Amino acid sequence: MDEIKELYQEIILDHNKNPKNYGELENYNYTSEGYNPLCGDRLNIYLQIEDQKIKDIRFVASGCAISKASASVMTTVLKGKSIEEAKELFKKFQKLITTNAGDEPDFKEYGKLAVFAGVREFPTRVKCASLGWHTVIAALEDKNEMVTTE
């Protein structure tokens, strides 16, 4: 059960139950819908971008604890970041959750995102943790089609 405790840390359970930046954003100018066809999870991202910066970000989701908590933490991390910084953080996050199981990532480097390190022990849940991020990137690239995790 240790890996389960690492995956479902209290911070994650808390974000799942009381997600930050939850609900539609009134003045958004970028949006995208993410979908995981494997499990039917859906996630909508709303962004207010000004001068290449994320001025505001909110989301609505129906999905598992990992996808909801990950999107919630992500919104808190991305608010105020530039588009370039957001893309860099996405790459970093992907590395964190896909590092070989057992390898210890440098947690300091990841700040708030480090709580998701436990996902690397659960390859089937990587898509859950990255759904919010994929959706943000699709919104920033102004893709109109729905993004899927497949």
Add this chain to the structure above:
Amino acid sequence: MARCDPARAIEKKQCSGCLIMGLLTNDFRTAEKESKAGDRKFDVDLIREDFPILRQMVHGKPLVYLDNAATTQKPQRVIDAINRYYSAQNSNIHRGVYYLSEIATEAYETSRKAVSQFINTKSPNEIVFVRGATEAINLVASSFGKANVQPGDEIIISHMEHHSNIVPWQILCEERGATLRIIPINDRGELILEEYKKLLSEKTKLVSVVYVSNSLGTINPVKKIIELAHQCNIPVLLDAAQAVQHLQVDVQELDCDFLVFSGHKIYGPTGIGILYAKEEILQEMPPYQGGGDMINSVTFENTTFKKAPHKFEAGTPNIAGAIGLSAALDYLQNVGLENIIPHETDLVNYASQALSSIRELKLIGTAKNKASVVSFVIDEIHPHDIGTILDREGIAIRTGHHCTQPVMQRFGVPATSRASFALYNTRDEIDALVSGIHKVIKVFSTRP
């Protein structure tokens, strides 16, 4: 156009009262009629020894395999039959004049006879080997559908179909300008037969329904569904992918026109499945795929086809699969459905009762007549989180929409968790599931 009124048609032919009563009581589990429990001793511990995979540990815990509606495990007899075929009999069938080809052809055609006997068809010629239930439905949609469905026609399916019994008909309807009509379900997950009767009309070209629902476990009143359709001369296809391993299925008694199932859900290998169709219908149907083995003669000007079932088996078939399936049916019949049915009924009742006692849990699919499937949701805990935590306890269940998204929409849930049982499962395993679910609830109730 005058609607075909099945209730009226019944009145003409027989006592409508009896039939309607039958519809409402929903009481025709064919299996129960022939149940002779006690004829042979059923020892689940001995059964488990026949399935090598069940001996393994997962995450340090004994494997508790409760995803049998997705696929069943294979007994040693099936594994050995496939091994024997590739070790000693492998060759291509039907055209070889040498020893090995004769043996392989004999084994393949013997398997067709075994399937024929298993579901009691009039003739082995009514059995077509396909890849699985999905391909069987696609074959009927493509061949029978294109020959018989015209613009304005209708095909009836139900709200609890697997995607494999929705999408092929949608594609056909789109191509032909026909309409798909849906039999609704009630809150227990049972078909509403009164609504079904209203859907039947002269426009209906086929009724295609699931015998046992893979996501709800409901055993549908297929005999009544068939009787009603036949009053209007409408053929019926039964998706028996979740039925043949749990119930005694007799196609002549049911009088279904088509029946499909997959080998891998009945203890056989993947990649082999069965289409049964009444011979007179099958002979009339145009070929599905063209190629070798399905022809009598080929010239560039003209090709003549073999008779069914060979007309529908183009190319080298899954010979090892057919042989493996035959071994699986042998195994199942040796244990005896008359012994399996009471055991599995006990499991599904025990599981329903045990899970209902968990306050936070709600069962999805509470039909009076159920087989081997228990679907549930837990307050504020997503099925995938449940599945992940149970996996670490060695328990394999399925979480998601189970390829029945309309069922999820009907019950207003994005997904469910599903435990499904086979002949080798035990009450102890259900106890392990229940204690696993308590662990899930504990993980999620931890608050800072």
